[in-house]
Amino acid sequence: xxxxxxxxxxxxxxxxxxxxxxxxxxxxxxxxxxxxxxxxxxxxxxxxxxxxxxxxxxxxxxxxxxxxxxxxxxxxxxxxxxxxxxxxxxxxxxxxxxxxxxxxxxxxxxxxxxxxxxxxxxxxxxxxxxxxxxxxxxxxxxxxxxxxxxxxxxxxxxxxxxxxxxxxxxxxxxxxxxxxxxxxxxxxxxxxxxxxxxxxxxxxxxxxxxxxxxxxxxxxxxxxxxxxxxxxxxxxxxxxxxxxxxxxxxxxxxxxxxxxxxxxxxxxxxxxxxxxxxxxxxxxxxxxxxxxx
Amino acid sequence: xxxxxxxxxxxxxxxxxxxxxxxxxxxxxxxxxxxxxxxxxxxxxxxxxxxxxxxxxxxxxxxxxxxxxxxxxxxxxxxxxxxxxxxxxxxxxxxxxxxxxxxxxxxxxxxxxxxxxxxxxxxxxxxxxxxxxxxxxxxxxxxxxxxxxxxxxxxxxxxxxxxxxxxxxxxxxxxxxxxxxxxxxxxxxxxxxxxxxxxxxxxxxxxxxxxxxxxxxxxxxxxxxxxxxxxxxxxxxxxxxxxxxxxxxxxxxxxxxxxxxxxxxxxxxxxxxxxxxxxxxxxxxxxxxxxxxxxxxxxxxxxxxxxxxxxxxxxxxxxxxxxxxxxx
Numbered sequence: 001x002x003x004x005x006x007x008x009x010x011x012x013x014x015x016x017x018x019x020x021x022x023x024x025x026x027x028x029x030x031x032x033x034x035x036x037x038x039x040x041x042x043x044x045x046x047x048x049x050x051x052x053x054x055x056x057x058x059x060x061x062x063x064x065x066x067x068x069x070x071x072x073x074x075x076x077x078x079x080x081x082x083x084x085x086x087x088x089x090x091x092x093x094x095x096x097x098x099x100x101x102x103x104x105x106x107x108x109x110x111x112x113x114x115x116x117x118x119x120x121x122x123x124x125x126x127x128x129x130x131x132x133x134x135x136x137x138x139x140x141x142x143x144x145x146x147x148x149x150x151x152x153x154x155x156x157x158x159x160x161x162x163x164x165x166x167x168x169x170x171x172x173x174x175x176x177x178x179x180x181x182x183x184x185x186x187x188x189x190x191x192x193x194x195x196x197x198x199x200x201x202x203x204x205x206x207x208x209x210x211x212x213x214x215x216x217x218x219x220x221x222x223x224x225x226x227x228x229x230x231x232x233x234x235x236x237x238x239x240x241x242x243x244x245x246x247x248x249x250x251x252x253x254x255x256x257x258x259x260x261x262x263x264x265x266x267x268x269x270x271x272x273x274x275x276x277x278x279x280x281x282x283x284x285x286x287x288x289x290x291x292x293x
Numbered sequence: 294x295x296x297x298x299x300x301x302x303x304x305x306x307x308x309x310x311x312x313x314x315x316x317x318x319x320x321x322x323x324x325x326x327x328x329x330x331x332x333x334x335x336x337x338x339x340x341x342x343x344x345x346x347x348x349x350x351x352x353x354x355x356x357x358x359x360x361x362x363x364x365x366x367x368x369x370x371x372x373x374x375x376x377x378x379x380x381x382x383x384x385x386x387x388x389x390x391x392x393x394x395x396x397x398x399x400x401x402x403x404x405x406x407x408x409x410x411x412x413x414x415x416x417x418x419x420x421x422x423x424x425x426x427x428x429x430x431x432x433x434x435x436x437x438x439x440x441x442x443x444x445x446x447x448x449x450x451x452x453x454x455x456x457x458x459x460x461x462x463x464x465x466x467x468x469x470x471x472x473x474x475x476x477x478x479x480x481x482x483x484x485x486x487x488x489x490x491x492x493x494x495x496x497x498x499x500x501x502x503x504x505x506x507x508x509x510x511x512x513x514x515x516x517x518x519x520x521x522x523x524x525x526x527x528x529x530x531x532x533x534x535x536x537x538x539x540x541x542x543x544x545x546x547x548x549x550x551x552x553x554x555x556x557x558x559x560x561x562x563x564x565x566x567x568x569x570x571x572x573x574x575x576x577x578x579x580x581x582x583x584x585x586x587x588x589x590x591x592x593x594x595x596x597x598x599x600x601x602x603x604x605x606x607x608x609x610x611x612x613x614x615x616x617x618x619x620x621x
Contacts, residue, residue, distance in 0.1 A: 003502035011495060111325040113490075113514045115540065213521055215490045217514035222489040257492075257499040260482040261448065267483035268454055 002138045004258055009143050012250030013150045014039065014209040014221075018228035019235070019242045020157050021201030026232050027161070028194035029174035030085050034074055034092030035202045036225025042067040042206025044100040047216040048107065050119045059211060060146075064203035070096070071199025075192045093225070101218045114216040122146065122212050146208040151243075153201065158239035170194060202228075234282040245282060252277035314565055315347035317367045319378040321360050323352050327513075328535035329553050333379055333402065336557030344565050349373070361386035368394040375564050377557075379403045381457060387412060398571060400560055403553065410572045415560060418578025419457055420465035421612050422549040424619035425586055426509045426531045427469025428608050429547055431477055432601045433507045433529060434470075440527045444504035448480040450496050450519055452487040452512035465619040466509060472608075472617075480505050487513035494518030501528050507546070509533070520545060542592040547605075550585035579613040 018035045025032040046063030050056060074092055077083040105111045122144045131141035161167035172180040173190045181187055202225065209224065210216055227249060235241030252274035260270040318337050324330045334350060341348035351367065353360040360383065367376050368390050377400045378387065384406040387399050391409045399406075401414045430447040447470050451458050463481055470477045480503060482496040493515035500508055501522065507529040510516035516532070523530045523544045532538070532548035556577060563569040577583040586609060587593045588602070611617045 003498065007495060007498055014491070105325055109325070111323055112327055113517050115517050115520075117541065209491055213490050213494060213518055215517045215521065217488045217490050217517065219486075219488045220490055220514070222486050222492065253495070254499075257482065257495050258503075260496065261480040261500045261503055261505075266454075267481065268485075271483065271485045 004254060005139050006142060007257070008247070008250045008254045009147050009151075010212070010250075011253045012246045013144075013147045014205040014224050015228050015231060015249055016150045016154060016243065016246035017205035017208055018202045018225050019231040019246050020153055020239070021198035021205070022229050022232040023157065023235070023237065023239065023242050024170070024194040024197040024201075025191075026237055027171050027174045028191045029177065030078065030191045030194065031089075031229075031232075032071065032074065032195055032198045033086055033089030033229060034071070034096075034225075035198065035205075035228050036221050036223070037089075037093035037096030038067040038071055038199055038202035039206035039209065039221045039225050040100055040219070041070060041096040042203035043210035043220060044103060044206075044216050046207045047114060047116070047119075047210050047214070048103075050211065050214075051116055054120055056120050056122065056211065060204070060207045063207040063210075064200055067203030067206060068196050068199035071195045071202070072192065075195035078195075079188055079191055097219060100216070104216065104218060111218060116214050119211075119214040121214070144208075144212055146204065146211070149204070150208065153204070154239055154243045161239060166190075166193075230278070234278065236286070244285070245278060248281045249274055249278045313347060314344075314375075315349070315373050316341070316561065316564070317373040317376045318348060318350045319360070319364050319367060319376065320350060320352045321357070321378060321380050321383060322355060324350075329403075329551065332535065332552070332554040333557045336554030337377070337561055339554070340558045340561035340565070344562065346561075346565055357382060361389065364390045365393060368397045368399075371397070374398060375400060375569075377402065377560065379553075379557075381455065384414070387414075398564075398569075400564065400569065402556060402560060405574050405576075408572060408574065413560075413569050413571050414574040415556060416574065416576040417551055417553075417556070418576055418584055418619075419551075420461040420619040421578040421584045422533060422551060423462040423465040423509070423511075424469035424612065424617070425584075425605070425609065426533065426547075426549045427466035427479075428472055429469075429549075429586075429601075429605055430466075430507045430509060430531060431470040431473025432604060433546060434477065434505075435474060436598065436601060438529075438598075440506055440529050442504065442506045444478075444506070445474060445476050446478045446480060446504040446506070448482070448497075448500035448505035448508035450493065450500070450508055450510045450512050450516065451481070451483050452515055453485060454483050458511070461620065462511060464621075468619065468621060469608075478504075484512050484515040487515055489515045490518035490521070492518065494522045497522040501526050507531060536587050536590060538587060538590050538592050543596055546596060547590075547593055548587045550587065552583050552585055556581075556583045579609065580615075 042063035045066045046059040049062035050059035074088045077088045078085045101111050108114045127141040131137045169185045170190050173187050231242050231245040235245040256270050256273040260267050324334050353363050375398045379402040381404045384404050387401045387406045391399050391412045399412045405414045405416045406412050434447050449466050467479045480500045484492050497519035509531040510519045511533050520530050520541050530545045532545050534551045536548050538545045
């Protein structure tokens with residue numbers, strides 16, 4: 001049972017990171033649908049740099065760096081050259097898909113699986129004292145550093161969005177571009193910042209996906225960037241909502257994995273469970289809170 | 294004098310070109326990174342080098358919608374004596390191309406097309422491969438190896454559900470395991486993707502937590518995640534297709550092998566000597582040398598206790614001689 005509960009958070013982490021990134025762009029009024037591609041690119045580069053330097057810090061930095069670079073480039077295309085953000089986002093996804101496979105074949109001479117046994121491992125951290133609390137301890141403690149960081153990032157995002165001038169300005173830009181402009185807020189810069197942040201968080205999502213596995217496989221994000229977008233929308237554009245949507249998705253995935261192994265039901269049906277549960281839960285939640293966004 | 298020499302050369306060239314045999318190999322995807330595809334192509338290349346016929350390899354790319362039109366385009370050139378393609382996704386496309394070009398010969402490997410006078414199909418006995426893996430899993434779960442537990446539970450993780458998986462591989466794996474001990478439970482999970490190692494790891498975690506101590510992975514790149522989880526928990530994995538034991542010696546205990554290179558080489562040889570029975574289908578397995586097991590791997594010899602290795606050899610021979618039916 002502990003294993004089941006403990007498996008929820010690591011399943012949530014990549015999606016939560018990417019969803020936080022998507023949240024900023026959503027609030028700025030320029031939704032970045034390229035999260036999937038940014039994650040994939042970051043996954044590849046984090047593994048590559050971890051392989052080169054044997055240093056996890058540099059690996060994460062490389063993953064975030066390349067992801068932010070591409071996100072800002074997408075911002076340049078969209079904001080300076082007036083390209084449609086959806087087309088740019090799709091372009092990012094297609095580019096990342098092909099580019100990582102190409103690099104993988106050039107650098108590792110395989111288009112398939114890149115697998116390193118000797119990479120530094122992300123260790124599991126037991127929080128002192130907390131992990132000794134009966135019942136709650138095993139649930140709250142014993143995750144990887146990136147898992148804690150994801151939850152911390154969700155809190156940080158809530159603070160940034162609701163307690164800082166930047167947060168107010170960003171939301172103002174998303175609500176009404178003209179009004180924000182008249183109030184002297186730079187629409188251009190706030191949107192570019194939002195895209196850069198989406199790169200940062202999607203990059204962390206890619207690291208959280210690839211580094212614990214010490215593996216890169218072409219297309220390994222397998223739709224998590226799109227799930228993150230769904231979490232942004234279902235979460236009503238709020239960090240708390242995004243967190244809950246990601247957590248429900250993680251829990252539903254864990255449940256589906258658990259049931260698949262032993263339940264005498266069609267595995268195909270079981271695979272739809274995470275999506276079904278997330279959707280149903282958010283519909284119920286929406287009806288209860290009434291206001292939504 | 295020179296004119297006569299020229300004439301002889303021209304005559305020779307025309308004679309050679311009349312008899313020269315040329316084969317097109319249509320790869321459903323890309324060769325790199327897929328062990329089975331690499332084996333298929335190397336089998337074809339070695340046959341071409343040994344017998345001296347022309348071989349043209351065409352990579353179909355990852356867009357499966359294009360494979361059929363690639364196949365038809367190859368047939369339309371009329372340049373090839375034989376067009377070879379492979380995998381379970383291709384029977385319908387081969388049938389269509391064979392109907393459009395009745396004088397073109399086709400060979401389908403690792404898949405069975407409907408009977409056509411110009412098509413030869415060679416399937417693999419995946420059930421023998423999975424029975425071997427199941428029997429081995431049963432022996433390991435009952436053994437006193439450090440990672441084995443007394444739960445009588447083994448696992449199977451598949452990349453996807455498809456007819457060969459649900460009708461032959463899973464039943465044969467289950468039957469193999471239960472031949473060791475009738476009470477063995479088989480957990481079955483499906484990733485839904487051949488390239489999602491994270492999901493592969495999560496599914497393996499769930500199976501190990503539910504008491505499995507050894508898992509057969511037939512999941513391509515997703516299987517790597519399961520190997521990682523096995524390494525973390527000191528549990529066991531059985532691989533398929535090619536020998537992956539060196540990836541994680543001591544964790545990947547054994548692999549059931551599919552010698553696609555031998556099968557491809559054999560088909561090409563028979564086609565070259567006009568001995569390929571077009572209009573027929575065949576299924577090859579252990580008896581034909583296409584399905585194997587990592588009996589000779591040094592790590593296998595080192596990590597697996599002798600009685601288990603002996604029992605595996607006995608089952609291997611029983612399957613080979615048809616004493617055991619891997620499916621009921």
